[in-house]
Amino acid sequence: MGGRRASIAAGPYVLLVPAAIALAAVSIYPLVYGFIASVRQFRYGLDLGFAGLNNYINVVQDETFTTALATTAKYVVLCVVIETLLGLGLALLVNRELRGASLWRIGIILPMTVAPVVVGVMWRLIYASDIGIADPVMGLFGIHGVHVLGSETSAFLGVVLLDVWEWTPLMFLILLAGLQSLPQEPLEAALIDGASPIRVFFDHVLPMLRPVLFVAIVLRSIDAIGTFDQIYVLTRGGPGVSTQLFSIYAYNTAFLFTQFGRAMAMVVILLAAVLVLAAIAIRLMRLGPGTR
Amino acid sequence: MRGTWWRRVLLYGTLVVAEIFALFPFWWMITTSLKHQVEIFSGLELAPTVPTLDNFFALFETYNFGPFLANSIIVVAFSVALSLLLGTPAAYALTKLPTEGWLQKQALIIVLLVRMLPAILLVIPFYIVLANYQLLNTRLGLILLYTGLNTGFVIWLMQSFLAEIPRDIEEAALVDGDTRITALYRVVLPLAAPGMAATAIFSVINIYNDFLIALTMTSTPEAQTIPVGVSTLIGKITIAWGPMAAAGVVGAVPIVIFALIVQRHFVRGLTLGAVK
Numbered sequence: 001m002g003g004r005r006a007s008i009a010a011g012p013y014v015l016l017v018p019a020a021i022a023l024a025a026v027s028i029y030p031l032v033y034g035f036i037a038s039v040r041q042f043r044y045g046l047d048l049g050f051a052g053l054n055n056y057i058n059v060v061q062d063e064t065f066t067t068a069l070a071t072t073a074k075y076v077v078l079c080v081v082i083e084t085l086l087g088l089g090l091a092l093l094v095n096r097e098l099r100g101a102s103l104w105r106i107g108i109i110l111p112m113t114v115a116p117v118v119v120g121v122m123w124r125l126i127y128a129s130d131i132g133i134a135d136p137v138m139g140l141f142g143i144h145g146v147h148v149l150g151s152e153t154s155a156f157l158g159v160v161l162l163d164v165w166e167w168t169p170l171m172f173l174i175l176l177a178g179l180q181s182l183p184q185e186p187l188e189a190a191l192i193d194g195a196s197p198i199r200v201f202f203d204h205v206l207p208m209l210r211p212v213l214f215v216a217i218v219l220r221s222i223d224a225i226g227t228f229d230q231i232y233v234l235t236r237g238g239p240g241v242s243t244q245l246f247s248i249y250a251y252n253t254a255f256l257f258t259q260f261g262r263a264m265a266m267v268v269i270l271l272a273a274v275l276v277l278a279a280i281a282i283r284l285m286r287l288g289p290g291t292r
Numbered sequence: 293m294r295g296t297w298w299r300r301v302l303l304y305g306t307l308v309v310a311e312i313f314a315l316f317p318f319w320w321m322i323t324t325s326l327k328h329q330v331e332i333f334s335g336l337e338l339a340p341t342v343p344t345l346d347n348f349f350a351l352f353e354t355y356n357f358g359p360f361l362a363n364s365i366i367v368v369a370f371s372v373a374l375s376l377l378l379g380t381p382a383a384y385a386l387t388k389l390p391t392e393g394w395l396q397k398q399a400l401i402i403v404l405l406v407r408m409l410p411a412i413l414l415v416i417p418f419y420i421v422l423a424n425y426q427l428l429n430t431r432l433g434l435i436l437l438y439t440g441l442n443t444g445f446v447i448w449l450m451q452s453f454l455a456e457i458p459r460d461i462e463e464a465a466l467v468d469g470d471t472r473i474t475a476l477y478r479v480v481l482p483l484a485a486p487g488m489a490a491t492a493i494f495s496v497i498n499i500y501n502d503f504l505i506a507l508t509m510t511s512t513p514e515a516q517t518i519p520v521g522v523s524t525l526i527g528k529i530t531i532a533w534g535p536m537a538a539a540g541v542v543g544a545v546p547i548v549i550f551a552l553i554v555q556r557h558f559v560r561g562l563t564l565g566a567v568k
Contacts, residue, residue: 013385014385015381015382015384015385016382016385016386016399018378018381018382019378019379019381019382019443019447020382022375022378022439022440022443023402023403023406023440023443023444025440026406026414026418026437026440026441027402027405027406027409027414027440029417029421030414030417030418030421031409031413031414031417033417033420033421034413034414034416034417037416037417037420090310093303093306093307094307098307102555104307104311105555106552106555107311107314107315108310108311108314109551109555109558110314110315110318110548110551111314111317112562113497113547113548113551114501114543114544114547114548115500115501115502115503115518115519115543115544115547116501116503117501117503117519117522117523117543118321118519118522118540118543118544119317121321121522121536121537121539121540121543122317122318122320122321122540123317124526124531124536125317125320125321125324125533125536125537125540126317126320128531128533130333131324131332131333131533133320133336136336165313165314165317169314170562170563173558173559173562173563174559174563177559177563216563219408219563222408222410223410225410226410226411226412226413228410228411228412228503228504229503229504229519232503232507232523233522233523233526246412247410247412247504250412250416251412251415251504251508254415254416254419255419255508260416260419260420263416264416264417267412267413267416270410270412270413271409271413274408274409274410274413275405278404278405278408281404281408282401282404282405285404
C-alpha cells in the first residue's frame with residue numbers, strides 16, 4: 001500500500017519531465033547560448049573567440065541602435081495608448097444587450113487572428129502608391145501628393161495605424177471579458193442612486209477594472225516591443241530608419257551583416273527590459289490553480 | 293433616457309464604423325486577389341468586374357506555393373501533435389500535484405515567461421544550434437523548435453481546461469476500481485476532449501502564423517512555409533500585386549475558419565490568462 005501511494009505521488013512529476021526538457025531546450029538553452037555568444041566575436045558567422053564586453057560597448061555607442069530603441073519606445077507607447085483607449089471604448093459599447101452581439105464581436109476580433117505577415121500584405125495593398133486606396137482616400141480630405149510609405153513621418157504613422165488595426169481587438173477582448181466579470185450590484189445600486197453613467201464609470205467600473213487593465217497593457221507592451229513581421233513586409237525599417245524597430249535592426253545585424261555576437265548583445269539588453277515587464281505582468285496576474 | 297433613438301443610432305453607428313475599419317482590409321485584399329492585372333491598376337473598384345482565379349493559379353504555377361503549403365501543413369501537423377503529446381500529460385500532472393499550489397505556480401510562471409519572450413531573442417541562438425546539427429532549412433528543424441515553444445502554450449491552456457473537470461468524477465472512478473491511468477483514459481480525457489480540440493486549433497493558428505522563426509531557419513522552398521512564401525513575393529523593385537494578394541488570402545483563409553470554430557474560447561486562448 002505504501003509503495004502504491006509513493007508511486008502515485010511520484011507519478012505527476014514523471015509526467016512533467018518530458019515537457020520540462022522540451023521547454024528548457026527552447027528557452028533556457030538558447031538564452032544561455034545567446035548570452036555566451038554575446039561575449040564572443042563573430043565574422044561571417046564564424047566564431048573568432050572571446051571578445052569580452054566589446055559587443056556591448058559597440059552596441060551602446062552605436063547611434064543606429066539607440067535610434068532604433070527610441071523608435072521602438074515611441075512606437076510601443078503610441079500603439080498601446082491608442083489601442084487601450086479604443087479597446088476600452090469598444091468594450092464598453094459592446095458590453096450590453098446588443099442584437100447579434102457575437103457577430104459584432106467576431107468582426108472586431110478577426111484582425112488579430114490572421115498572420116502578421118498577411119496583415120502586412122493587406123496594408124501594403126492599401127498603402128501602395130500605385131494601386132493602393134490610401135492616397136485617393138487622403139485626397140478626399142484634401143491631402144494630395146503624400147504617399148504613406150514615402151515619407152518618414154507618414155510611414156511611422158502608417159505602421160502605427162496598422163498595429164492599432166491589428167491589436168486593438170486584443171485589448172477589446174481582454175477588457176470586455178474584464179467588464180463582464182465585474183459584479184453588477186454595486187454598479188446598479190449607484191445608477192439607482194442617481195449617479196450619472198460617466199460618474200459610475202470613473203468611480204466604480206474603472207477602479208474595479210484596473211487589475212485587468214494593467215495586465216492587458218503590460219502584455220500588449222511586451223508583444224509590441226517584439227514587433228517584426230508587419231514592418232518587415234511593409235517597410236523593412238525605411239524610409240531611412242524611420243520605422244526601424246529594435247527587432248528589425250537586430251535581425252539585420254545578425255542575418256544580413258552576420259554579426260551574431262553584436263546582435264546577441266542587443267538582444268540581451270532588450271531581454272532585461274522584457275523580463276522586468278514580464279515580472280510585473282506575472283505579479284499582477286495572481287496565478288493560482290486553474291488559472292485561465 | 294436609455295432608450296432614446298439617437299443613443300441607439302450613435303451606438304450602432306459607432307459599431308458599424310468599427311466593423312468597416314476592421315473588415316475593409318480583408319475585403320480589399322480579397323478583391324485585389326480576384327482582379328486581372330489590368331484592373332488592379334485601373335482604379336479603385338471595390339469589386340472585380342470580371343472575377344478571375346488567375347492570381348491563385350499563378351501562385352501555384354510560378355511562385356512555389358505548392359511546396360510552401362505542403363511544408364506548412366507538415367510542420368504544423370507534426371508540431372501540434374507532438375506538443376499536445378508532451379504538454380497534455382504535464383498539464384494533467386499539474387492539476388493533480390500533491391503539493392497543490394507552489395510548484396504549480398512556479399511551473400505556470402515559467403511557461404508564461406517562455407511564451408512572453410519575443411521571437412527575436414530566440415532566433416539567433418536557434419540559428420547557431422540548428423546550424424551545428426545540420427538542421428537549417430529542414431522541416432525537422434522547424435518541427436523541433438515549434439514543438440518546444442508550443443508545449444508551454446499547451447500546458448497553459450490544458451491545465452485550465454483540466455482544472456474545470458470536477459475531481460469527484462475521477463475519484464468516483466477510482467473508487468469503482470479504476471487505476472489512475474484507466475481513469476485518465478476512461479473519464480478525464482473524454483471530458484477534456486473539447487478543450488484539447490480548442491488547444492489544438494489555437495496551436496495550429498500560432499504555428500501556421502509564425503514568420504520570424506521560419507524566415508530565419510529556412511532559405512529555399514524545400515522547407516519554407518506559407519508566411520515566408522508570402523514575403524518572397526515582395527521584390528525589391530516590382531511587386532506582383534495580384535499574386536501577393538492571393539498569397540495573403542491563402543495565408544488568411546484557413547486561420548479565419550479555425551478562429552471562427554474556437555471563438556467561444558478566445559479569451560482563454562489568446563489572452564494568456566489576463567482575465568480570471
